[in-house]
Amino acid sequence: MGGWVERIGRMLRIFRPAGSTPIPSQTKSTALDPQLENTNLGVFALSDAEMAERKIVVTIIGELELPTSEIVACDPLITGLGRPAFSRKVRPGRYQVALLEAQGRIAAAVLCFGPGLPVRWELASFARDRPSAYGSEFIVDDAVASFMDKSILTMMSDPEELDDYLADVACSIDRFCVDSPIDGNPLNVAMFDTGFGDGAYRSFCGLDAAGEPLLLMTDFEVLENADGRKSNQAN
Numbered sequence: 001m002g003g004w005v006e007r008i009g010r011m012l013r014i015f016r017p018a019g020s021t022p023i024p025s026q027t028k029s030t031a032l033d034p035q036l037e038n039t040n041l042g043v044f045a046l047s048d049a050e051m052a053e054r055k056i057v058v059t060i061i062g063e064l065e066l067p068t069s070e071i072v073a074c075d076p077l078i079t080g081l082g083r084p085a086f087s088r089k090v091r092p093g094r095y096q097v098a099l100l101e102a103q104g105r106i107a108a109a110v111l112c113f114g115p116g117l118p119v120r121w122e123l124a125s126f127a128r129d130r131p132s133a134y135g136s137e138f139i140v141d142d143a144v145a146s147f148m149d150k151s152i153l154t155m156m157s158d159p160e161e162l163d164d165y166l167a168d169v170a171c172s173i174d175r176f177c178v179d180s181p182i183d184g185n186p187l188n189v190a191m192f193d194t195g196f197g198d199g200a201y202r203s204f205c206g207l208d209a210a211g212e213p214l215l216l217m218t219d220f221e222v223l224e225n226a227d228g229r230k231s232n233q234a235n
Contacts, residue, residue, distance in 0.1 A: 004048055004058050005044050005115075039225045039226060040224075041204060041206070041217070042225070043100065043226040044117055044206065044215065045117060054227045055227075056101070056107070056228040057100070057101045058098055059176075060099075061097050061176050061177070061190065061192070062178035062188075063096055063097065064095050064096075064111065064149070064189075065094050066090060066092055066094070066149045067092050067151060068092065068150050068151050069092045070085040070086070070089055070149065070151075071216065072085050072086075072146075072148045072152070072153070073086065073124075073138055073147055073218055074146060074148075075140045075142055075144065075145055075146070076145075077141070077142040077166065077167055077170050077171075078139070078141065083153060084127055085126065086124050087126060087127045088122075088124065088213060091113075095111050096112040097111060098110045098112060099176060103222060103230055105195050105196065105220075106176065106193050106194065106195060106222075107220055108220055109147065109192050109217070110216065110217045110218075111216040112214075113212075113213050113214055113216070114214045116208060116214055117214070118215060119207065119209050121204050121206050122205050123203075123204060123205075124204055124216060137201055138200070138201060139199075139200050140197075142170065143193060143198055144170045144191055144194060145191070145192060145194045145220075146170075146189055146190060147190045148188075148190070151187060152181070152189060155181065162181070165181050169189065173193075176191065177190075178191075194220045195221055195222045196222065199220075201218055201221070202218070202219060203216060203217065204216070204217050
């Protein structure tokens with residue numbers, strides 16, 4: 001029986017340009033790169049029963065528009081057009097955003113690009129057209145983070161207007177939301193609280209056997225060894 005990742009895969013509604021090839025489904029268990037040193041990536045190989053035993057809840061909060069295929073993950077209250085996009089791109093489309101919750105907190109945010117389990121992982125790094133201060137993690141100073149398409153950063157003629165919008169949404173959300181800056185425009189932003197609050201958080205991209213991205217996960221360091229229980233963590 002398929003687990004929670006397969007269930008999300010069946011729910012995906014991905015809009016691809018004409019003539020694009022489908023993302024193949026993989027059924028192998030998640031293979032972890034030991035160099036990543038993140039044992040929480042094993043959460044994607046868990047069954048529904050194992051997720052329940054480990055007190056991890058999956059909440060799908062909506063779909064994110066990615067028309068340019070360039071993904072930005074950031075603290076939405078950090079201003080300026082210097083917010084970098086990840087170097088790895090995906091096919092333009094609309095993708096499910098899921099949150100992993102544990103201990104009453106948001107433990108991870110996940111963008112789901114296709115069905116199946118990753119067979120390998122890579123650390124998501126930022127494009128090098130931005131300041132070198134951005135390496136493989138982003139800083140959260142306001143206990144909230146976001147996913148958005150890079151085009152969000154230039155959709156308003158006045159950058160301050162965009163910053164005001166992002167600040168208004170970030171300061172008014174109740175744990176998470178998906179919101180559109182302009183009525184009638186499908187571009188949107190997904191925002192969510194970050195685990196225990198401020199910190200420097202890394203993201204990981206799960207790939208299929210052909211090297212196509214299936215998942216992007218930002219870990220907010222609530223889980224331990226893919227376990228959401230406060231004590232008696234899995235060894």
